[in-house]
Amino acid sequence: MKHITDEQLENDLIIFSAMQQVGSPGFFYKKLNERMAKDIISTERKISIKYLIVICTLTLFLCINIVFSKHKQTLDITTNDQRIDAITAAYDQTI
Amino acid sequence: MNEKELILKLKQGDALAFKKLVENYQDKIYYTVLNILHNAYEAEDTSQATFIQIFESIKDFKEESTLSTWVYRIAVRKALDKIRKQKTRHRILSITPWWMPSEEKSMDAVYLNPGIREENKERAAIIFKAINELPALQRIAFTLIRVQGMRYEEVSDIMNLSIKALESLLSRAKKNLKHKLKYYYETHY
Numbered sequence: 001m002k003h004i005t006d007e008q009l010e011n012d013l014i015i016f017s018a019m020q021q022v023g024s025p026g027f028f029y030k031k032l033n034e035r036m037a038k039d040i041i042s043t044e045r046k047i048s049i050k051y052l053i054v055i056c057t058l059t060l061f062l063c064i065n066i067v068f069s070k071h072k073q074t075l076d077i078t079t080n081d082q083r084i085d086a087i088t089a090a091y092d093q094t095i
Numbered sequence: 096m097n098e099k100e101l102i103l104k105l106k107q108g109d110a111l112a113f114k115k116l117v118e119n120y121q122d123k124i125y126y127t128v129l130n131i132l133h134n135a136y137e138a139e140d141t142s143q144a145t146f147i148q149i150f151e152s153i154k155d156f157k158e159e160s161t162l163s164t165w166v167y168r169i170a171v172r173k174a175l176d177k178i179r180k181q182k183t184r185h186r187i188l189s190i191t192p193w194w195m196p197s198e199e200k201s202m203d204a205v206y207l208n209p210g211i212r213e214e215n216k217e218r219a220a221i222i223f224k225a226i227n228e229l230p231a232l233q234r235i236a237f238t239l240i241r242v243q244g245m246r247y248e249e250v251s252d253i254m255n256l257s258i259k260a261l262e263s264l265l266s267r268a269k270k271n272l273k274h275k276l277k278y279y280y281e282t283h284y
Binding site: 004005006008009012013015016017018019020021022023024025028029031032035036039 | 117121122125126129135139146147150211212215244269272273276277280
């Protein structure tokens with residue numbers, strides 16, 4: 001069974017002192033610029049999609065409101081006094 | 096152009112100043128991130144993400160530390176995020192092995208640092224594998240100090256830790272590494 005002591009570990013780690021720095025891959029700045037340009041376009045798209053969602057939600061809300069207000073009008077007509085009177089008269093009753 | 100002027104121009108959104116910053120730091124950042132992540136593709140991606148983050152948040156840089164420390168801090172944070180994502184992916188992979196089968200191969204691949212001398216490559220691969228298995232913060236502290244040879248003060252600023260906390264992190268990393276290497280020697284020799 002082999003045990004690792006502090007000394008052995010230090011001996012193993014010596015290899016890093018002779019390690020040479022590795023440079024970044026070629027065209028790093030060019031690739032970075034392209035990625036940044038892509039990011040800007042996608043961010044702009046995201047913003048425009050957000051605006052579109054807001055506009056669609058508001059339009060939908062407006063449509064629902066219009067439909068409900070029309071429905072309310074219909075209810076108003078059905079609860080009209082004249083109509084109730086007519087119905088009660090048909091049954092020969094007075095309110 | 097000195098550092099103050101460079102920071103001022105960067106804050107004004109000067110494209111040439113940004114190019115200068117990238118030229119000054121791209122090799123250092125790439126090398127650091129490569130040593131932490133042990134994967135050339137991930138290192139390039141993280142280095143690029145670091146510079147994008149610098150470009151976006153330079154206006155918030157309060158100059159309480161040097162530009163170099165701030166740049167390294169962002170790079171280390173990005174590398175840490177990457178390690179955490181890798182670990183989450185690895186956990187998912189262990190639960191559902193049929194999920195992401197191609198990535199399993201890349202995670203198990205042996206890392207050979209191109210900066211290591213030919214005669215040391217085999218030993219370096221074993222050590223890098225052991226470093227790779229350390230908890231994220233221990234791995235970063237150990238890499239910056241023992242692999243890259245950075246100073247304690249520098250690393251404590253980058254990692255936002257006190258010297259004592261850093262020493263403790265490094266001591267735990269060494270202990271874990273000795274255990275992992277011992278296990279390796281037991282099973283392979």
